[in-house]
Amino acid sequence: MLPSRMKNSIFYAAIVLLWFATGCSKVEYKKIDDPAYLRVFNNLNYKIGIDNKDEMLPFLTMLIDPEMDQNGMPVNAKIKGDFLDQRDPYAPPYPSHIGSGTSVNNPEYPGRENVLVGPVLNGFDLSSWAQIPSGKHRVVFMFRPKNTVPFFNLDAKLKKSFLIDTTMVLDSKEVYTLHVLQKDYLTKRNGIYLRKENFHKLPLSDSSVYVNFYNMSAKGYWQADNDAKGGNEYGKGAMGNGIKDQMNIFVTLYKNRTVSSPKLAGYNGKYLGNLTRNADVLEVSPYYSFPLFADASAGGIFTDMWQRFDFLAPGMDIRNIPYGPTVNQTDGNWASINCLTPYPNYTRWNEIVLPNMLVNIHSGTYNPRSFATVNTIEIVNGNVYLSTIQRKYAPPIY
Amino acid sequence: MKYKSLKKFLYLLSVLWLLALNSCKHDDLHIDKTNENFRAGFDFVKNNYDLSLFAAAIEKTGIGPQLNSATQLTILAPNNAAFNILGINRPGDLDKMNPDTLKFLVQRHILDERIMVKDIPFNGIDVRYRTMAGTELYTSTVTRDNSNTLYFNGSLASRKDVTLANGTLHVLDRVMKATTNTTVQGWLSARPEYSILVSGLKKFGFWDELSTEGPYTILAPKNQEFEAVGMTAEAIAELNVNSYMGDRLFGCYVMRKKHFFVSDFVVFSIMNGNSFYFHPVANDTYILTITAGRFNYGNVYDQSIGYNVEVRTNKNYPYDIITSVKGHDQKAIDNLTDNGLVQDLQGILILPEQAVKNN
Numbered sequence: 219m220l221p222s223r224m225k226n227s228i229f230y231a232a233i234v235l236l237w238f239a240t241g242c243s244k245v246e247y248k249k250i251d252d253p254a255y256l257r258v259f260n261n262l263n264y265k266i267g268i269d270n271k272d273e274m275l276p277f278l279t280m281l282i283d284p285e286m287d288q289n290g291m292p293v294n295a296k297i298k299g300d301f302l303d304q305r306d307p308y309a310p311p312y313p314s315h316i317g318s319g320t321s322v323n324n325p326e327y328p329g330r331e332n333v334l335v336g337p338v339l340n341g342f343d344l345s346s347w348a349q350i351p352s353g354k355h356r357v358v359f360m361f362r363p364k365n366t367v368p369f370f371n372l373d374a375k376l377k378k379s380f381l382i383d384t385t386m387v388l389d390s391k392e393v394y395t396l397h398v399l400q401k402d403y404l405t406k407r408n409g410i411y412l413r414k415e416n417f418h419k420l421p422l423s424d425s426s427v428y429v430n431f432y433n434m435s436a437k438g439y440w441q442a443d444n445d446a447k448g449g450n451e452y453g454k455g456a457m458g459n460g461i462k463d464q465m466n467i468f469v470t471l472y473k474n475r476t477v478s479s480p481k482l483a484g485y486n487g488k489y490l491g492n493l494t495r496n497a498d499v500l501e502v503s504p505y506y507s508f509p510l511f512a513d514a515s516a517g518g519i520f521t522d523m524w525q526r527f528d529f530l531a532p533g534m535d536i537r538n539i540p541y542g543p544t545v546n547q548t549d550g551n552w553a554s555i556n557c558l559t560p561y562p563n564y565t566r567w568n569e570i571v572l573p574n575m576l577v578n579i580h581s582g583t584y585n586p587r588s589f590a591t592v593n594t595i596e597i598v599n600g601n602v603y604l605s606t607i608q609r610k611y612a613p614p615i616y
Numbered sequence: 617m618k619y620k621s622l623k624k625f626l627y628l629l630s631v632l633w634l635l636a637l638n639s640c641k642h643d644d645l646h647i648d649k650t651n652e653n654f655r656a657g658f659d660f661v662k663n664n665y666d667l668s669l670f671a672a673a674i675e676k677t678g679i680g681p682q683l684n685s686a687t688q689l690t691i692l693a694p695n696n697a698a699f700n701i702l703g704i705n706r707p708g709d710l711d712k713m714n715p716d717t718l719k720f721l722v723q724r725h726i727l728d729e730r731i732m733v734k735d736i737p738f739n740g741i742d743v744r745y746r747t748m749a750g751t752e753l754y755t756s757t758v759t760r761d762n763s764n765t766l767y768f769n770g771s772l773a774s775r776k777d778v779t780l781a782n783g784t785l786h787v788l789d790r791v792m793k794a795t796t797n798t799t800v801q802g803w804l805s806a807r808p809e810y811s812i813l814v815s816g817l818k819k820f821g822f823w824d825e826l827s828t829e830g831p832y833t834i835l836a837p838k839n840q841e842f843e844a845v846g847m848t849a850e851a852i853a854e855l856n857v858n859s860y861m862g863d864r865l866f867g868c869y870v871m872r873k874k875h876f877f878v879s880d881f882v883v884f885s886i887m888n889g890n891s892f893y894f895h896p897v898a899n900d901t902y903i904l905t906i907t908a909g910r911f912n913y914g915n916v917y918d919q920s921i922g923y924n925v926e927v928r929t930n931k932n933y934p935y936d937i938i939t940s941v942k943g944h945d946q947k948a949i950d951n952l953t954d955n956g957l958v959q960d961l962q963g964i965l966i967l968p969e970q971a972v973k974n975n
Contacts, residue, residue: 225624229624229631232631233627233630233631233634236631236634236635236638237634239638240634240637240638265888265890266741266887266888267884267888267890267893268876268880268881268884268890268893268906269893271880271884272742275739275740363737363743364737364738364739364740365738373735376737445931445932
């Protein structure tokens with residue numbers, strides 16, 4: 219007979235073991251070796267109306283490396299980006315969609331999807347980019363009906379509308395943005411556009427705001443009839459009817475958000491560069507910059523400065539624009555963007571309003587403190603999209 | 617000693633208790649029992665006073681037992697008011713119809729799959745299903761303020777998702793008009809009340825294309841409308857083709873590459889605020905402005921919709937309004953054929969003197 223103390227400890231051990239056996243659940247950590255970083259936007263911004271009611275609703279499912287059945291219908295996929303809705307005008311520098319709202323509609327991928335996202339790479343926050351195994355992938359975009367049924371649970375006849383079925387090669391540790399675009403306005407041909415970003419490799423300064431521009435509009439958009447393309451809509455401004463294939467870009471910086479805000483010296487209609495419509499060639503546009511503290515009187519911690527960009531056809535002078543400030547019908551010769559948070563008594567004329575490019579946030583002991591960002595402005599068929607990428611900044615001290 | 621064994625017993629008890637907890641496995645409990653309170657397809661229709669004419673039609677075609685035994689079914693049941701629109705007021709009136717036509721009519725309202733509102737993609741336009749008759753069914757649905765508006769071939773579903781033991785039933789307030797194996801051309805030529813329009817389309821060269829794929833939407837005034845403004849068959853026969861703008865005079869009745877149910881205008885006005893559709897007249901500045909909606913506001917129960925066409929000399933101001941014509945005849949709108957639709961129009965859009973060539 220064993221001593222009773224030993225017996226007791228055997229009992230204890232048995233109980234503890236049982237607790238262990240029941241309490242353990244295995245946690246599987248996902249890991250992707252050699253990832254590439256991918257962010258996907260649905261730029262199909264046409265509206266289904268009476269005139270084009272037979273066109274497909276621009277509501278998509280992205281399937282990467284899908285499995286097809288014998289009829290060519292996708293039945294499974296390694297990576298699925300479902301409910302891909304038309305993109306939002308503003309893609310903020312932080313993942314703003316996941317966990318917010320009850321809708322399944324996703325304005326970008328990864329967006330609301332719960333997937334592994336990118337790290338902070340060379341100081342840039344890539345948490346809006348999904349990790350994808352690098353290498354060659356088959357990519358399929360499908361039109362899907364607008365409801366809340368996941369793609370593979372849809373009725374078989376609703377899973378037959380292919381937008382594009384193609385392959386792409388993603389290199390390890392590279393940053394990509396993938397766009398679904400209309401390539402030709404007249405034939406309504408759609409396609410994709412994969413851009414290998416390079417902002418994380420450039421020697422960009424912390425004290426300058428960077429921005430580059432793309433005009434990814436469909437061929438023939440700006441030439442098309444203004445009524446037919448529905449560009450005369452409140453909020454779209456002169457941009458709604460499109461801009462010409464070749465444009466010059468000018469920047470104007472304003473000191474603060476008041477009605478009589480003064481323009482900052484040296485940045486009153488400053489020429490930045492040229493913008494060519496290009497929905498095919500996959501190259502990164504040059505980044506233009508202006509100082510975060512272009513307003514020397516702001517003190518170097520916080521600035522309320524906002525930005526305006528004017529697009530003018532070659533040969534036109536920003537000091538002598540031959541259209542009134544409220545004219546929307548400019549024949550594609552002039553359009554403008556204001557990047558600001560509208561202030562009291564702000565009067566909108568014919569520009570598109572987007573958020574300010576600066577990040578103003580509590581950091582360290584300063585609340586708020588201004589930070590420079592890297593931005594991309596994309597013009598697609600009369601709509602403008604601003605994507606802002608932020609750097610790391612110090613956490614707040616309370 | 618006694619106390620010690622009690623202690624041991626307690627240990628043992630807790631171990632047993634844990635073992636018992638682990639050994640218990642609760643399977644989900646399912647009871648698959650048919651609910652006997654729901655009726656099968658035909659029985660439901662037969663027992664509903666408001667569907668008595670549709671029940672009589674099913675009875676005459678003899679597919680009632682089939683509807684009761686089917687497993688997955690959608691019945692789009694036009695109510696009695698819907699049959700009244702067609703001039704069918706009592707079961708006896710159905711005898712005047714050709715039995716094959718009647719059978720086709722009934723089969724067009726039955727689908728051999730169960731389609732509930734939640735199965736139809738919301739804000740879907742022309743989502744197509746196949747009916748028992750083998751025809752295509754165009755379904756459009758739009759949601760506003762949590763209320764669903766659902767149309768089948770332009771007919772409003774006034775009651776939706778009625779549970780049947782073997783499927784679902786939607787009540788329609790208009791019988792769906794559809795004719796298979798015919799084109800808009802065949803449809804018009806089979807109806808003598810549209811003969812003046814047909815002669816005009818023939819004379820100005822719009823007729824032959826109407827048998828091609830299309831799709832077409834034809835705005836069709838009846839003979840009486842033409843005669844009311846003096847455009848009799850003789851007057852049209854005497855018109856000199858070369859001195860009139862054909863695209864304006866008769867081309868305005870032919871909408872190419874379009875297929876519209878009247879309900880489409882309602883659906884789009886809810887969905888994206890497009891309540892007007894501007895249809896340009898070919899080779900002309902003239903434009904048709906089409907809009908649709910309810911017209912009988914005096915009666916809240918009358919949800920009938922009709923359309924209105926306004927002819928303007930130009931899309932943008934300044935323009936003159938030439939005519940404004942309505943198409944409210946519930947009996948004569950939304951005639952679906954294989955290559956488009958014919959929409960009855962209660963008036964004339966353009967008079968010959970408004971389409972004279974100036975040079």
